[in-house]
Every structure is written in C-alpha cells, then in structure tokens.
Amino acid sequence: MSVAICPGSFDPLTLGHLDVIRRASALFNRVIVAVAQNSAKSQLFDAERRADLAREALAESGDQHSIEVTIVPGLLADFCREQGADAIVKGLRGPADLYAEQAMALMNRQLSGVDTVFVLGDPALSHIASSLVKDVARHGGDVTAFVPPAVARALGEAS
Ligand code: PNS
Secondary structure, X not given: OOEEEEEXXXXXXXXXXXXXXXXXXXXXXXXXXXXXXXXXXXXXXXXXXXHHHHHHHHHHOOOOOOEEEEEEOXXXXXXXXXXXXXXXXXEEOOHHHHHHHHXXXXXXXXXXXXXXXXXXXXXXXXXXXXXXXXHHHHOOOOOOOOOOHHHHHHHHHHO
C-alpha cells in the first residue's frame, strides 16, 4: 500500500490544494493531508481550524475516500518516517514554486529518506494562493471561485 503525505500550511485550503490532493490520490493508495506550521508565515486560522476546514472541504467535494487529514505539530520529516511514507507530494504552480520547494525537498530527504514528488496543478488555478485569497476576503471580495464552499464561509466569518 503506497502512502503519500501532502503537507502544507493550508491557511486556508484552496481549490489549488484540492487539485493537488486529488492528483496525489490518483497516484497513491493512501493520502495524508498534513497540516503543518510554516514558521515563515503568520496564520489566520489555527491548526485545528485549518484541519477541520480541509476535512469539510474534502467531505463536501466527495473526495475524502482514502484521504485523511492530520495535524503535524513538529517536524514533517519525523511524521513521514512515523507514517512509513513513500513520498511527499507537493504541487507546483510555476517556476517560482520550484525555487521555494527545492530546499525543503532536499532537507526532508536528508532528514527522512523520503523523496518529494512534484505535480503540476491545473493551470486554470495557478494564480490561486492562500495569501491572496485571504487578502481578497479581508477587503470584502468574493472568494467563491478560489476556495471550497466551507472555506469561503469561514473566510466570510473571519473578515
Ligand atoms: O504550504 P506551505 O506553507 O508551503 O507548507 C510548508 C510546510 C508547512 C509544509 C513546511 O513549512 C513544513 O514542513 N513545516 C513543518 C516543520 C518542518 O518540518 N520544517 C522543516 C521543513 S524542511
């Protein structure tokens, strides 16, 4: 049984994330969406809320089969080893993402022995980033084209 970890801060989960998670789920038997802390980013939602929103979004879209959501409070590499992961799966929207992801992938491989597999997301979603979506929501804009309905509701309540 192949196991993939889809890590991210998911603050909040977007349609771009969902696209990558679905692609991972087509390639691996079991997918664990790992909600982790990116120390370079400040968070709008706490880890519990981010994980709950990811679960709600997967349930709403009927995608929860063989996909679970877990909070990773510490090092991703430790979690990968504990889970016996075969791969970490990350989505790339373009070259800038690869630039940012390369060091993390090499670090995770050295710490855990687990390789990162990069998948190209749907180009129609390549402009979607959690940070931009939060900014649009904060200024009263409509985010329903960028995030699952559960997340749009949560952003509406938070702004
Ligand atoms: O969605 P993001 O913010 O690009 O995801 C980055 C994330 C959360 C996966 C990364 O910061 C992470 O793995 N955090 C957990 C702590 C850790 O393992 N840090 C070392 C990363 S090489």
